[in-house]
Amino acid sequence: MNGPEIHVEFAPELQVFVPQARRVGTLRATTDGLSSLGHVVESLGVPLTEVGALVVDGREVPVSHVPAAGESVTVRTVARPQRVPGAPLRFLLDVHLGTLARRLRLLGVDTAYESTDIGDPALAARSAAERRVMLSRDRGLLRRRELWAGAFVYSTRPEEQLRDVLERFQPELLPWTRCTACNGVLRKATKDEVADQLKHGTHAMYDVFAQCTACGRAYWKGAHHEQLEAIVERAMALRSERR
Template sequence: MNRPRITVSIPPELDLFVSVERRGSAATEVATDGTSSLGHVVESLGIPLTEVGGLSVDGEPVPVSHVPAAGEQVRVRAVERPQQVPGAPLRFLLDVHLGTLARRLRLLGVDAAYESEDIGDPALAALSARERRVLLSRDRGLLRRREIWAGAYVYSDRPEDQLRDVLQRFAPALVPWTRCVACNGRLTEADKESVRGRLEDGTQRTYDVFAACTSCDRVYWRGAHHARLQAVVDAAMREFAPSATDSRPSP
């Protein structure tokens, strides 16, 4: 029995997900089973649906539940940027492999929950759904889990590029120095006397401006590492929030 065959056009930005022999082609022929949804067919090519901005058949938009018939011409569109995430405040959840990205997002004031231990894909997906967070991962299998609320593939393995990718894709509001990089809690200004018991003698003598986490009580001041963190903040603000300024104490 011949399997129905369709032609699928894949945009260049999604080429990295498909097999080598399908890359660079304007269109690729795919055999289907006649019962699976178009969403399933696209995923079988290696493309997570989190990266698909729309599907059309013979020029007409169709849902991922559409069951393709023989001879159909399918076009896959990549997600448009900036991507709109309706229905909840924009918040993120990062998997265990994205710790540096999580800390940099928090440095910029972006709500970025992060599991420092591998709690497993089912638990991560359930947490995404329960807290309505966009799950960021480089694990395609994790992003295919149906229970996640929303997700996005992180395209680079370099933290600098990962940060630019997420900021460009979602355009979150940037409010640097307002979140704890350790726990994602909110920072508040703290007078020196209130945090004195948590400071080394040298820090007490040298610094006068402090912030404290309202969740974990961690204390922040402009230490020796401030210049490096400020460079990360400045680069992000120049590119993604050029009109914003801030002079709060840094972690």
């Protein structure tokens, strides 16, 4: 770009995308005099999925605003809790977020997950077709215009990822109602109905089962139940704190 120069200040939460802003505070950015402020912000490294209000010289403007020379821009982070209008809250996660996907499903949150890399265009198209919020650490994917909605996953640790998503979107939690393998809905099942999936010890020790209505996978309170219960308890406690 080679045109009017503006001054841009990013909210602290957004400085992870613009390391130089962390060092110097307010950036000087040269624009072309034609591009929207939203385009300028993205060109500096910040996906618009993470941007809340854009404030120019004290007044809030839309992302379509074309900045003029000398304007001072403040880029705020998206407000929390974030509301996604027009559809039930559902998520789509890319190939790198498998653990987060399973934990969201454990909590009963409708979570689609691609276990193979199908490419950004296909992910964006699915987000739009199914009206799912795309969760990803891929900034390029989150910049695709065809996304229904999206959000950057800031941490690489599943515990922090889950907390961030729950705080940001505050989805309804219905633990133990979804299949962690395929996202299908669980139903109560008898031992006889799932007997072909049980080893002898399991068959003898457990009497309470659930089964996925989509893939048929059986569930019971096995060896890892305490760990899963702890994840659920932390999530429910967080929800109570936010009310």
